[in-house]
Amino acid sequence: MKCFYYSRYRFYNHSIKHALNFFLISDIHFSDKVKSVTLRAITEQASQKQPDYIIIAGDVIDSLDCIQSPSSLKRLTSWLEQLGKVAPVLISLGNHDFYRKNPEHKSIFSSKRHWFPGTNIGYINAVNAIDNVQLLNNEAYEDDKVYIFGFTQAPEYFQFNRDEKHSSSILHPGNEDLDIMLSDLDSLDQKLINNLPKHKAKIAIIHSPVFLTDSQVAAKLYEFDYFISGHMHNGVIPPIINDFWHSDRGFIAPGKKLFPRNARAKITNPSDKIITLGAVSTIQDSAKPITFMNGLFPINIATLELTKNELLARKPDIKHQYISL
Numbered sequence: 001m002k003c004f005y006y007s008r009y010r011f012y013n014h015s016i017k018h019a020l021n022f023f024l025i026s027d028i029h030f031s032d033k034v035k036s037v038t039l040r041a042i043t044e045q046a047s048q049k050q051p052d053y054i055i056i057a058g059d060v061i062d063s064l065d066c067i068q069s070p071s072s073l074k075r076l077t078s079w080l081e082q083l084g085k086v087a088p089v090l091i092s093l094g095n096h097d098f099y100r101k102n103p104e105h106k107s108i109f110s111s112k113r114h115w116f117p118g119t120n121i122g123y124i125n126a127v128n129a130i131d132n133v134q135l136l137n138n139e140a141y142e143d144d145k146v147y148i149f150g151f152t153q154a155p156e157y158f159q160f161n162r163d164e165k166h167s168s169s170i171l172h173p174g175n176e177d178l179d180i181m182l183s184d185l186d187s188l189d190q191k192l193i194n195n196l197p198k199h200k201a202k203i204a205i206i207h208s209p210v211f212l213t214d215s216q217v218a219a220k221l222y223e224f225d226y227f228i229s230g231h232m233h234n235g236v237i238p239p240i241i242n243d244f245w246h247s248d249r250g251f252i253a254p255g256k257k258l259f260p261r262n263a264r265a266k267i268t269n270p271s272d273k274i275i276t277l278g279a280v281s282t283i284q285d286s287a288k289p290i291t292f293m294n295g296l297f298p299i300n301i302a303t304l305e306l307t308k309n310e311l312l313a314r315k316p317d318i319k320h321q322y323i324s325l
Contacts, residue, residue, distance in 0.1 A: 004323040005298035009275055010305040012312035016201050020145060023049050024302040026057035026230025027279035030076050031066040034281060039079040041325050049303050051087045057230040057277055058094025058207030062284050064120045065101050077126050084132035091135045092150035092205035095158040114167045117155035140192055147197050150205045156180055174255030176210050185220045196223045201306055207231050209262045209276045227274045234278035235263035267316055277302055
């Protein structure tokens with residue numbers, strides 16, 4: 001089912017001086033299985049929407065192994081370069097952007113640990129070297145219209161309740177660690193999240209939305225107008241069912257927890273701030289042997305439109321539609 005599932009979020013925002021349009025994607029999970037034709041189609045969609053900014057909410061790559069060869073890294077950076085010609089591109093880091101594969105992990109049915117955390121400064125530098133593209137690793141982008149902060153959830157945050165040898169499973173799901181997230185927020189330069197500019201759109205890109213509804217996290221980030229997240233892959237809810245599933249719960253979380261909360265965007269009033277994006281690659285290459293199922297899911301794209309139209313002050317305008325590839 002290779003098509004786009006396009007979500008348009010239109011909000012009234014009293015802070016802005018002029019209307020703004022953001023093109024949003026997440027969880028590309030770039031590997032040799034992500035075809036160049038798909039990447040070009042995403043660029044074409046972004047160009048058609050004429051955004052002021054493009055936001056990518058993490059997991060650009062499936063693992064650091066996927067960009068180990070110079071040709072693979074070049075294919076990725078060439079695509080990001082094309083996006084940068086459409087509008088400024090702001091990217092946050094996701095958990096897969098830190099991961100290296102465990103060679104002993106053969107499939108999702110393996111008991112061996114799937115990932116080990118790692119770093120690749122060359123990858124980060126290569127992305128930041130692209131004109132009009134910025135990877136926000138606990139950093140902010142600011143101009144005369146927007147303030148956009150990219151918060152990096154540390155690899156340790158995603159490793160809670162997983163020992164050094166065994167992978168998570170449905171019987172023993174992994175959990176994300178609220179205490180680590182709170183500690184990392186406290187460790188930030190507080191100028192990044194406090195006393196933010198009043199007359200600009202203020203957006204935080206935070207890969208996992210799991211704890212964004214927690215009162216302690218919300219209190220630390222209360223100055224932001226919106227949060228753009230991914231990670232949850234829309235709860236891996238199949239098409240058609242997705243159209244009738246009016247809940248923020250999904251079927252399964254990345255850590256194998258069943259029916260997780262905050263897996264999907266559920267926006268019903270202007271105070272709802274969290275836009276949780278579906279994935280470009282719902283079933284990524286590292287999910288072997290069920291990778292073939294990715295063909296059953298659409299490519300998720302979205303736009304966030306901020307307007308001074310006060311008719312939207314009482315209720316946001318949200319629409320969804322399928323678009324042929």
